[in-house]
Amino acid sequence: MATGQATAASRAQRRRNRLRRAALYAFLTSMAVVWLFPLVWAVYTALRPFSDTQQRGYISLPGVLTLDNFINAWNQAQIPHAYFNTLIVAVPGVIVTLIVASMVAFAVSKFSWRFNLVVLLVFTAGNLLPQQVLIVPLFKLYVALSGIPEPLSDNGLLYDQYFGIILINIVFQMGFVTFVLSNYMKTLSKELTEAALVDGASVLRIWASVIMPLCRPAIAALATLEFTFIYNDFFWPLMLMSHGNRRPITAYLNNLQGQFFTDINLLTAGALLAAIPTILVFMALQRQFVSGLTLGSSKG
């Protein structure tokens, strides 16, 4: 009798658990549909010619599905050139940011030095400032400071130059990378540095051959994340470049919008072209991307 009751109770319990599980799946699946919808809808609409959606309405089965919008956006709007601009800015931007920030992180986390914490605070806080707080004087500085030599600038200024955009990206992103890497380096055993110093290695050597190899996972994560950050940066080129044809793809969207305002399908195709590289990076390096985001928050 007693055992019968117990099994009945546990059966009821199990049924309740199964129901709750089913509800959980139903909820998650419906949320996933909601989450995917805006992007799927954008892709769907971008595949339809404007005439098709005008004729049949936006919520309708397609008369034709073509890549024409993508091709037209590609050809009419200098999108290849905008990608090229992004590449010029993002590649040196990411590499120099990582090198410079890893040096700062190394110096402040491996050696005790009077201003060590102050330096770290200055870098971290600088990265947390809203960019708009400093844009007015920065803009004036970019316009006024002259004498930047030729290969870096063709007008002598920082304004309207790849170099200026690379520079501000590096300086702004440095804070975040320094913060994350210094936390990471603090977890590495201090005896490593000591042993290498006793063996007579120079600090530069220790940075390059001892510390950096050990930081490889963090560097990989940060490289992925920084690439997306710089790729997605809209603000600096918008404010610090006047020529639309020098703007990297994300900031170039602002020009695209003016050019394609009559055809939302075409505009969407352009925006999706801008999004594709980050989505590909994300698909390929998802783990690095996620661990980059969480490195910055779970530690320190």
Place this chain on the structure above:
Amino acid sequence: MADRGSEPLAPALAGSAGGTGATAVGGRVRRRYSLLTRWDKIVLALMVGIPLLFDLALIWGPTVVSFLISFTNWNGIGSPFDAKVIGLANYDNLFTAYPFFWPALQHNIIWLCWLMFIATPFGMFMAVLLDRQLRGSTFYQTTFYMPVVLSLAVIGIIWKLQYAPEQGFINNLLGRTSNTNEIDWLGDPSLNLWAVLVATSWRHVGYIMVIYLAGLKAFDPSLREAAKVDGANERQIFFRVVFPAMMPINIVIVVITTIEALRAFDIAYIINRGKNGLELLSTLITNNGISESNRLGFASAIAVVLLMISLGPIIAFLVRMLREDQR
């Protein structure tokens, strides 16, 4: 920068007092000699000094200059140091005469409250739901944080396709696309802020979810087990055990959310340049100081207001950093 040549850049070798060569002076451990050569010290000084110089020149310098020129009527011509000092006139104008300041501040506050009380808790909730053995867990996670890799400019355009009056999905679904009954989600100043907040949340929820999920995964399972044995249900376990123990991450999340709300710019700019219902402190700064007029002193006064508000979360973050450092 101070002369660092004479500073002993002693390596922080194992903080153990009493190690050879180390003497405790007033409770602090100082190495009496250094393993570093003069050259090493120079290299270290350069490693920190050069980036620091750039950080001061391009980030902190302009921030301080913003503060200074907010007391002048500088119009951008000539040196800011020749501009006339007008005391608090810019602030007075801002608070009492400029019609967009209070709406912009209000929009920033709404933005913050929306993220803090709706989007962020929802992201945490999703993290809690996904923090268990689930079939298809990777699929769900990928789906929810996929928008995090998109720029807010792209997001603005993608959502235009939802919100556009005649061509947008929502109005087509509701059958409200004719001139007489269409809803102008992004053009109507009483609606557009909310429409943009929904689009922003699409990204923000995933961002918070990733961060919180990582925290939950690192959470000691034995604590949870112990609570379960004591008869606590899932809700009790979360609110009484997990949430309090996750305080450090909760603080990071609050800081991130606040800063995101204060930085909001891209999506408002791509939609209508931050006007007509989408005024934000950030867009007022660029519209007054760069794009449309040359009221640099005035724009800087807005920047100072934004700076003062930002200092709250920044200081909260730094305090936490210092505490961690002492541990």
